Amino acid sequence: MYSICLWLVGAYLKEMTASLRTTLVRISALLLLLFSSSSAFAFDVTVNGRLEQGGVVIGKAPAGSTVQFRKHNVPVAEDGRFILGLDRDAPAVAEIIIRSGKEIETRTIGISKRAWDQERIDELPQNLVTPDPKTAKQIAEDSELLRKARARLEKQAFYASGFIRPAAGPISAKFGNSRVLNGEPTAFHAGLDIGANEGTPARASADGVVVLTKPDMVLSGQTVMIDHGYGLKSTYIHLSKIGVTEGQQVKQGDVIGAAGATGRVTGAHLHFGLSWFDERLDPETILAAMPAAKR
């Protein structure tokens, strides 16, 4: 069996019911794009990408537009480009509200529901599942640091480089699986685990700027986060070594550290996370929707 993360412990009680519920919900038929162009619209807006839970969307509105999507005032580049993230539990239908000058348009998109697997792991030492109060406090502090880093807004479209898989190796755990550890449901797995041996180089998935390096997070161990602009960030955790510093600009493919087994894991691997502000996205969808451009 390949090594995977165990760092989603019972501290995340709120997410637990949602994750359980999701596994019980039957898979609805693919609701593809309700979104279409029509002469009734006041101006052109395009939306491309994977319109599915965990997916990422690239849009273009007239320059100078403002865009709202769910709870977000979406940052829009000078040329009108914007990114939207669809979280794991995104609803079947959502609205994008675009304002350009005095015109307002509401576009409705259909978001395909996905089925999430459930993984059960038993006979773990119980302290890995239920942290003691001191550890729980450290976990909360780590989580706050990660939250702040994810909230940062970078207005350079580094993401335009496209994305690559950050290490060679088989996928040992997919994004979105719900987990039951020693019978306790925990939060879903918010990344992709790549079965890479200790010391395997971990590479920047896309161009960006390093916004967080932390060598000692309780759950994620040695941790690096890279900002790719307009809300998109990638995270590399359980590293055995960090090779970059905060504020450093990186190019796609640059070595940012090495895979390892730090934090809560069953063994060495690279956990590759992707987020759009606080929404967790499936890295596999961005690899498909925004593959690396040929240089």
Ligand SMILES: [Zn+2]
């Ligand atoms: Zn993982």
